Amino acid sequence: MKSTGAAVKGNSYPGRGIVAGVSPSGKAVFAYFIMGRSANSKNRVFVKSEDGITIYPYDVSKVEDPSLIIYSPVRRFRDKLIVTNGDQTDTVREYLEKGGSFEEALATRTFEPDAPNYTPRISALISPDGYKISILKSLNAAGTACGRFTYDFEREPGTGRFIHTYVGDGNPLPSFVGEPEQVSVPDDIEEFAADIWENLDPDNKISLYVGYIDYVAGTEQTKLINKFVR
Numbered sequence: 001m002k003s004t005g006a007a008v009k010g011n012s013y014p015g016r017g018i019v020a021g022v023s024p025s026g027k028a029v030f031a032y033f034i035m036g037r038s039a040n041s042k043n044r045v046f047v048k049s050e051d052g053i054t055i056y057p058y059d060v061s062k063v064e065d066p067s068l069i070i071y072s073p074v075r076r077f078r079d080k081l082i083v084t085n086g087d088q089t090d091t092v093r094e095y096l097e098k099g100g101s102f103e104e105a106l107a108t109r110t111f112e113p114d115a116p117n118y119t120p121r122i123s124a125l126i127s128p129d130g131y132k133i134s135i136l137k138s139l140n141a142a143g144t145a146c147g148r149f150t151y152d153f154e155r156e157p158g159t160g161r162f163i164h165t166y167v168g169d170g171n172p173l174p175s176f177v178g179e180p181e182q183v184s185v186p187d188d189i190e191e192f193a194a195d196i197w198e199n200l201d202p203d204n205k206i207s208l209y210v211g212y213i214d215y216v217a218g219t220e221q222t223k224l225i226n227k228f229v230r
């Protein structure tokens with residue numbers, strides 16, 4: 001079983017990625033990273049918020065189109081953590097607040113309207129019992145139909161699942177295919193973060209946020225890395 005770093009190494013553009021899993025000692029683990037090719041996409045930083053993180057422009061004067069680059073990818077709802085690559089974070093949280101489910105929330109959403117890429121929306125819901133991972137992706141090159149796939153994983157110490165938006169670079173960008181990749185998860189957050197950050201393409205990586213949640217002790221440890229520091 002390879003690490004997340006090994007999974008991204010040599011891939012110049014996996015896009016945005018989510019890892020969810022469980023450490024060998026039983027902590028819930030998550031990671032979210034973003035990459036960018038255009039000046040608009042590269043002009044971003046992660047900033048901690050009251051219940052997670054929000055993405056903001058690094059240089060406000062250079063913002064071209066904020067619609068798909070500014071959102072809150074990580075938010076908390078009670079004992080659950082929502083991690084996504086878009087504003088569907090808020091959709092999931094709103095449904096959970098009303099007593100709805102992760103799946104019901106994402107049934108109201110579709111892939112991103114960025115033709116011809118039709119970037120998939122990837123999402124994860126982490127809870128004390130395990131985690132779910134979802135991908136909403138176009139079923140054809142014309143972007144006329146959406147496929148919604150959800151994977152439900154029980155806790156498996158030392159193991160996580162990794163999903164990312166693109167197979168790699170291209171024009172148009174090829175969407176992720178198959179099931180979330182199985183990856184190893186270490187006990188040390190610094191090791192986990194460094195493995196991912198150091199193996200992401202140096203020209204295209206932008207930000208990374210990782211966290212370890214100890215549901216028994218009621219504690220959480222996080223680490224945030226920005227290529228550009230505000």
